[in-house]
Amino acid sequence: MHDDMVQKIKGDPNYRKLVKARSKFGWALTWCMMVVYYGYILLIAFDKELLSAKTGAGVMTWGMPIGLFVIVFTVVVTGVYVRRANSEYDELTHAIQERVKA
Numbered sequence: 001m002h003d004d005m006v007q008k009i010k011g012d013p014n015y016r017k018l019v020k021a022r023s024k025f026g027w028a029l030t031w032c033m034m035v036v037y038y039g040y041i042l043l044i045a046f047d048k049e050l051l052s053a054k055t056g057a058g059v060m061t062w063g064m065p066i067g068l069f070v071i072v073f074t075v076v077v078t079g080v081y082v083r084r085a086n087s088e089y090d091e092l093t094h095a096i097q098e099r100v101k102a
Contacts, residue, residue, distance in 0.1 A: 008100050018092040025084060029077050040070050 009015050043051055043066070051063035 005100060009096060012096050012099055014092050014095045014099070018089060018096065021092075022085075022089055026081070029081055033074065033077050036070055036073050040066060 044063075051066065052061050054061055055065070
C-alpha cells in the first residue's frame, strides 16, 4: 500500500515542482547565508583593524554592528523561507495530498 502511494506522489507533477522549487530556493538562501557568515569570519581573520576601529567617540567598534547584522540577516533569511513555505509550498503540498487521496 505504501509503495503505491509513494509512486503516486512521485508521479505527481506538483511534487516534482515542489521539490525543484524548494531545493532551488533553499540552496539560494544557503549560499547567501554562507557568504554573509564566512565573509564575517574572513573579516575577523584578515581585517582586524576594520573590526576594531571605533564607530565614533564612544567605545563601540565596527565589529559589533557588523556582527549584529549577521545575526539579523540569519533571522530575516529564516523568515523569508518560512513565508514562502507557508504560502507557495503549502499550496503545492495540499494539491499533492488531494490528488493522492483521489
